[in-house]
Amino acid sequence: MRLFRFRHRREKDADLAQELEAHLQHEADDYEAQGLSREEASRRAHVRLGSATRLREDQWQWNSLGLEGILRDIAYGVRTLARSPGFAMMAILVMALGIGANTALFTVVHSVLLKPLPFADPERLVMLYERSVDTNYPFNIVAPGVYAEWQKDAKSFEGMAIFGSSSYNLSGDAGQLPERIEAARVSDGFFPILGVKPAYGRVFDSSDDQRQAEATVVLSWGLWKRRFGGDRSIVGNKILLDGAKYTVIGIMPGWFAYPDAQVQAWTALHHEIPPDQLTALDNHSFNAIARLMPGMSMQQALTEIDIISRHLREQYGANLPAISLGANMRLLLDDLVHDFKTPLYVLLAATTCVLLIACLNVANLLIARAASRRKEVAIRAALGGSRWRLIREQLTETLLISSVGGSLGLIFAYFAIHWLVGVRQDIAREETIRMDWVAIAFTVGVTLLSAVLAGLIPAVSTSGKASLAALQESSRSHTGAQAKTRLRRVLLSLEVALTVVLLIGAGLLLKSYEKLRSSDMGCVTDNVLIMRLSLPEADYPDPAKRAAFFDQLLLRLRALPGVSSAALANVVPGQGYGGDNIITIPEHPPLAQGQVQIARRRFSDPGYFAALQIPLVRGRIFTDQERVDKADKVVITQLLAHDFFPDEDPIGKHLVVDVLLDNHPRPYEIVGIVGDTRFQISEPPLPMMYFPISSGLSRRAVIVLRSQQDVNALASPAQQVVQSLDKDLPVAYIETLNQLIGASTIEASFTSTLILAFAVLSLVLASVGLYGVLSYLIQQRTSEIGVRIALGAQRDHVLRLLLLDGLRPALVGLVFGLAGGAMASQLIRSMLYSVRPLDTATFVVVAAMLISVAALSCLVPAWQASRLDPMRALRVE
Amino acid sequence: MPGPRNQKNEMLQGTLDMLILRTLITGPAHGHTIAHVIEHTSDEVLQVEQGSLYPALHRLEDRGWVSAYWGVSENNRKAKFYKLTAAGRKQLVAETSRWRQIVGAIGRVLGEVEG
Numbered sequence: 008m009r010l011f012r013f014r015h016r017r018e019k020d021a022d023l024a025q026e027l028e029a030h031l032q033h034e035a036d037d038y039e040a041q042g043l044s045r046e047e048a049s050r051r052a053h054v055r056l057g058s059a060t061r062l063r064e065d066q067w068q069w070n071s072l073g074l075e076g077i078l079r080d081i082a083y084g085v086r087t088l089a090r091s092p093g094f095a096m097m098a099i100l101v102m103a104l105g106i107g108a109n110t111a112l113f114t115v116v117h118s119v120l121l122k123p124l125p126f127a128d129p130e131r132l133v134m135l136y137e138r139s140v141d142t143n144y145p146f147n148i149v150a151p152g153v154y155a156e157w158q159k160d161a162k163s164f165e166g167m168a169i170f171g172s173s174s175y176n177l178s179g180d181a182g183q184l185p186e187r188i189e190a191a192r193v194s195d196g197f198f199p200i201l202g203v204k205p206a207y208g209r210v211f212d213s214s215d216d217q218r219q220a221e222a223t224v225v226l227s228w229g230l231w232k233r234r235f236g237g238d239r240s241i242v243g244n245k246i247l248l249d250g251a252k253y254t255v256i257g258i259m260p261g262w263f264a265y266p267d268a269q270v271q272a273w274t275a276l277h278h279e280i281p282p283d284q285l286t287a288l289d290n291h292s293f294n295a296i297a298r299l300m301p302g303m304s305m306q307q308a309l310t311e312i313d314i315i316s317r318h319l320r321e322q323y324g325a326n327l328p329a330i331s332l333g334a335n336m337r338l339l340l341d342d343l344v345h346d347f348k349t350p351l352y353v354l355l356a357a358t359t360c361v362l363l364i365a366c367l368n369v370a371n372l373l374i375a376r377a378a379s380r381r382k383e384v385a386i387r388a389a390l391g392g393s394r395w396r397l398i399r400e401q402l403t404e405t406l407l408i409s410s411v412g413g414s415l416g417l418i419f420a421y422f423a424i425h426w427l428v429g430v431r432q433d434i435a436r437e438e439t440i441r442m443d444w445v446a447i448a449f450t451v452g453v454t455l456l457s458a459v460l461a462g463l464i465p466a467v468s469t470s471g472k473a474s475l476a477a478l479q480e481s482s483r484s485h486t487g488a489q490a491k492t493r494l495r496r497v498l499l500s501l502e503v504a505l506t507v508v509l510l511i512g513a514g515l516l517l518k519s520y521e522k523l524r525s526s527d528m529g530c531v532t533d534n535v536l537i538m539r540l541s542l543p544e545a546d547y548p549d550p551a552k553r554a555a556f557f558d559q560l561l562l563r564l565r566a567l568p569g570v571s572s573a574a575l576a577n578v579v580p581g582q583g584y585g586g587d588n589i590i591t592i593p594e595h596p597p598l599a600q601g602q603v604q605i606a607r608r609r610f611s612d613p614g615y616f617a618a619l620q621i622p623l624v625r626g627r628i629f630t631d632q633e634r635v636d637k638a639d640k641v642v643i644t645q646l647l648a649h650d651f652f653p654d655e656d657p658i659g660k661h662l663v664v665d666v667l668l669d670n671h672p673r674p675y676e677i678v679g680i681v682g683d684t685r686f687q688i689s690e691p692p693l694p695m696m697y698f699p700i701s702s703g704l705s706r707r708a709v710i711v712l713r714s715q716q717d718v719n720a721l722a723s724p725a726q727q728v729v730q731s732l733d734k735d736l737p738v739a740y741i742e743t744l745n746q747l748i749g750a751s752t753i754e755a756s757f758t759s760t761l762i763l764a765f766a767v768l769s770l771v772l773a774s775v776g777l778y779g780v781l782s783y784l785i786q787q788r789t790s791e792i793g794v795r796i797a798l799g800a801q802r803d804h805v806l807r808l809l810l811l812d813g814l815r816p817a818l819v820g821l822v823f824g825l826a827g828g829a830m831a832s833q834l835i836r837s838m839l840y841s842v843r844p845l846d847t848a849t850f851v852v853v854a855a856m857l858i859s860v861a862a863l864s865c866l867v868p869a870w871q872a873s874r875l876d877p878m879r880a881l882r883v884e
Numbered sequence: 885m886p887g888p889r890n891q892k893n894e895m896l897q898g899t900l901d902m903l904i905l906r907t908l909i910t911g912p913a914h915g916h917t918i919a920h921v922i923e924h925t926s927d928e929v930l931q932v933e934q935g936s937l938y939p940a941l942h943r944l945e946d947r948g949w950v951s952a953y954w955g956v957s958e959n960n961r962k963a964k965f966y967k968l969t970a971a972g973r974k975q976l977v978a979e980t981s982r983w984r985q986i987v988g989a990i991g992r993v994l995g996e997v998e999g
Contacts, residue, residue, distance in 0.1 A: 022964070023938065023942075025962070025964070026915065026938065026963075026964045027938065029914065029915075029916070029957070029961060029962060029963040029964065030914075030915050030916050030934070030938075030963075032959075032961050033914070033916035033917075033957065033959060033961065033963070034916060036959050036961075037920075055934055056934045056935065057934065057935040058935075061935075062935060062938060062939070065939065066939070066942065
């Protein structure tokens, strides 16, 4: 109907014109009949009818779709923006940055934290944990014996699986080099519980998952494509892992990346690990995953396994002090992304702040512009321009700004995400990060919201009854502008407050990053090259053979030109927790019931301490002769000495340790005390003990090389040394020690840098806002200032007056910002490293910085005003 | 989307529509006549605001209650004539009875005050 009218409105208009004309004629006829002249009759008829044009316009508008109104608004908006291109560019750029950053962060948050896992019914998948006796670890990994009890007795689960990470040397055939691949050892329930099917072949069944079974392996899609050329006939054939033959039974699809994206193969857990190692109740070294029964709540399920665990603790706790206090559980998705939740949400909050500031800034600029157009607006309102029209125009304008900004922002976000994924390979589910329609819908929503926010504030302030006052207002006074100035000040204070919050967040995070970087690892980290290897069980079945290999390796490495020192350890500082053992000290009385002493376990060669400059505090290091079955000496760290031998000399005392995990603890004599090192840069050192690597008890070793020259140049010769000793033995993770440590600080450096960038951007925006408001204020008061100066006001007095005027909103904002920052700092508490959330220095620096930036941006307009020539000022209007 | 103006008084507007329809029951008429008839029959009590007459007529036409055609008036001028349609007749009946109900109701209320 309306469309019909719209198409015929030209005819309709002509029709109405004719009809009205006929009416006028008839009316005039009547008047004429009363004796008036035709001319007078016609005039009266016109008066009686009123404006025919108005009637026609009304009908025209009634018959239109409102489309042209919008087009006209857009054209008007484009014209207004084009008249001040500087403003338009600035506003669009600010919006693009704000919207782009938001879109990028939202995409990451959505992909990583919110999107369900690609498994069947992922909301029923949970990870099971044990509550460690060490209360710092409420989510400790699981002992296989405890898992077995859960699996036997718990009724809340559809199924359970146990798995552990591992790595294998994949031997080369047909001239390929051997390589080291990350793998997972999984029990037969693993794949069915996740609900994934292989792309080709099959996964493990219960007959594969046994010690006596034939060795089998499932390959990842990536490994299959890369190493085996995507040849399907590999399924059913054998490959060499750690020197033993494994039958490939299946290929997983390309999207499947669990436990993580590095895993390239899966082997059967119970085939890989002897049964006697899978019964321990206190050897926490496996992950457990389970699927809840349909309709079963997590709480019910947790209660059930917790009771089982508590029961085990009661039953065996006396003999096995490390047995856990109870069970714990969390959703698989939570488990995967746990570490990234806070940082990502903090970043998203920061980008939201930036966008909010951008909107406020655009609103502020619009108000400033609206102020100079006050009379135009007032005249239009007086001529019958409706209030809605004026609001609509303003909204159209901000919509234009924000949609151009939003489109640019989308492009910006695309590149930002690309960059982010490249830099942050460590984020869980990083491979799933991509822009999808949800992200695009989000962008559109944010764009509209920004337009409304930025447009409505000035629009509401420009219309209304005040418009008449603008016409009455004498051109000399500035009284009418006061309400608008107040609004601008409020907006500015808000902007400043948000900026201060961002600055405080950035300051705290930067400070903790600095602390983190500068924390003492306890050893030299510069010019150190490391590479990892692992001696396969098949080729190096006994300790003597392993010890012989390590001896040979060290001999040849030290002979390499350019090597100033070479050493071996199973785990180096910064590489992680490594393993630990419960220790008992035979010279001490037995500990109270339920108490345990735990020490981190390391293996190294005697030269390791000198190579990494870990100081020998007392006693000596074990010697090359104390090897294999004569390896009965141990070196402890200062912290172990301090914690477990508080008032005595530990040298000559013994530690009884079950190093082999075969339930036969042996005594080791303490011969020396060395300095503490950190297993992770963000964690304080823990008690540690070193056994000789030539004991042959460790299959894994990290080669440590130091040089006066560029250590990277040693990578290739060192690899050749390993190859010359065993052509099937690959080395992996060739990197410098600083790279290894830096990798664990990437999170801190990334977050703090980004937030700092956001804070600086906000500071720039806020100072632009301050400058704008004061300039506007002074422009409004030019004549007043002129009069003051003419009447003898001191120029520095004027300067001070104006400066204070401009600074007031900044100070108000600062106060609110500091309060907000104090609250925000509590939220990022978990991201701070040895910095208190209410770090006084940070708050003081931020406040000082803000005040000086604010003063600077106010100084320019205030200075100019105080230099006013009173004669010129008075002549302005 | 705003409709034609002059909606200052909803009650009056509805009344005008009803009065126009009632006028047309005696046969087709053009705008000027309609206004004239309303004013005349009401003994000049009701003054038709001419600015709202035409929008009202077009609204009625749009709703299909009247149809329009161009003809020649009694003054021998070209004029647009409006004719009641069947739907318009039904509408008139409905509106008249609704009007009577309201008038009766108001009358009863006012009557009690007087009594």
